[in-house]
Amino acid sequence: MxxxxxxxxxxxxxxxxxxxxxxxxxxxxxxxxxxxxxxxxxxxxxxxLISGPGCPVCVTNVGFIDEAIMLALNHNVTICTFGDLVRVPGSEMSLAGARSKGAKVQIVYSPIDAYEYAKANLDEQVVFLSVGFETTTPASCLSVKKAKEARLANFALLTANKTMxxxxxxxxxxxxxxxxxxxxxxxxxxxxxxxxxxxxxxxxxxxxxxxxxxxxxxxxxxxxxxxxxxxxxCYPRVVTQVGSKAAQSIVSEIMEECDSEWRGLGVIKNSGLKLKEAYKEFDARNKFNLPKVTGKSNPACRCGDVLQGKCKPSDCRVFGKGCTPLHPVGACMVSNEGACSAYYQYGGNING
Structure with missing residues (x-):
């Protein structure tokens, strides 16, 4: 038996x-x-076990951070963002660095918080940094829908939404x-x-x-x-075959597919989401006529290789030395979901 x-x-x-x-x-x-x-x-x-690209902050390209800084410093826009984006390095500085130069950066916990901030501060132009995968995108779409219904003219999204x-x-x-x-x-x-x-x-x-x-x-x-x-x-108590129809519906109403650049993976066709034409007044790139920005990451950083499973964070020559959570060189050390921060926090030499 x-x-x-x-x-x-x-x-x-x-x-x-x-x-x-x-x-x-x-x-x-x-x-x-x-x-x-x-x-x-x-x-x-x-x-x-190898890490992949499932951290939305980590896969967001450097140019997106540069765009946000441009909005804050050149267009006097109030940036509303999740906290872990503030310290992600751009080509020349992070949003934290821009804030030290006078940029207005508000930490929020959801896109709806950013919408509410814009509604309460009509004298400010407010842009929410819309970063995330299928999990968080519906809330960004809901904020835009509410803004359109309220005829809120001082709210927009800078989108870097991606799909898996x-x-x-x-x-x-x-x-x-x-x-x-x-x-x-x-x-x-x-x-x-x-x-x-x-x-x-x-x-x-x-x-x-x-x-x-x-x-x-x-x-x-x-x-x-x-x-x-x-x-x-192996997660049937939460995941079904059809998923959340309500979430899928609001995303399809507000956004459409577009090509998107992933840190480490390059531009992947139809892997991103942007606002549809009917909602273009809430697209920060359109609203502020932003030029195309090509960011430049620190060549010492191997975040791109980590996100593709080509190397472990500890294989990077600046890991734990020039790159730490207090002084990050790349996004993977900043984000609460980043592989480098996990290896640093828990000791990455344990079988991986």
Whole structure:
């Protein structure tokens, strides 16, 4: 009867002795949780976890920061933004640096907060830095819809919204399997991941608790040993096949696909979102007639390679030396979801 007793996820993981497996945790929150929970310390040496591009702040290109600084310093715009964007380096300075030169930068917790700030300060032009994946984009769309309904003329978005499907395809072959971000697929559903199996892409959707992550890793290891491409939803309490229809609906109403530049991955066709023509008065680039900006990142920074799984943060020659959370050289050390900040905080030499 003993052969019928199911192994625990921990037993499956620790017992693996096959060829080397590379598993990419696409989501930055997964990276941090895997470190925090000590999961890397129990992995066999032939299982390598690599970080991917699932941190929206990290994949936002340098030129976007330069645009925001241009708006603040040259157009006297009040910038409303999430806190982790303030210290991301631009070509010459960060928003924190611009603030020291007189720029007005307000930290907000949601796009609706930025809308409310604009409504309460009609004498200021207010721009919200709309950065994020499918999870946060609906709230940006809602803020624009409310602004249009209120005829609010002093509110706009500077958009850098991105979508994951094209990124998954761009990363094809970089890992044996993906740990897909649970919060993204709570919005989009599972159809995309299921279709990617036909393209030879394997992965599982998982949540963020120890049990959920361990179960997902055990599923990946088991299925990779069986051979063939696969997909499994290991987060069914939150993720359904169809996702959130309400969130999908407001995004399709307000925004449309566009090409987008990803740090490390370059320009990926139809991987971004921009405001539709009917809402162009809320597009900061259109409203303030911004020129095309090509940012220049610090050549010592290897964030781009980290985001593609080509190297570990600790492989970067400035990691922990010239680049620390207090003095970041690149976005991956700034963001709360960044791989470099996770390696720095938790000690990145633990099996990874």
């Amino acid at each position: 003993a052969e019928n007793i199911k192994k625990t996820a921990k037993e499956i993981i620790e017992a693996y002795s096959g060829p080397k497996l590379r598993i990419m945790e696409v989501c930055g929150t997964h990276t941090h949780e895997i470190f925090r929970l000590g999961i890397r310390s129990i992995l066999p040496k032939n299982i390598e 499907p094209a990124a998954y395809r761009a990363l094809k072959g970089s890992a044996d399997a993906f740990l897909y971000p649970g919060h993204v697929h709570a919005i989009t559903g599972t159809n995309l991941c299921e279709s990617l199996v036909n393209e030879g892409v394997s992965g599982v959707i998982t949540g963020f608790t120890a049990n959920e992550i361990m179960t997902a890793l055990a599923v990946v290891i088991t299925r990779l040993q069986e051979g063939g491409s696969f997909f499994k939803n």
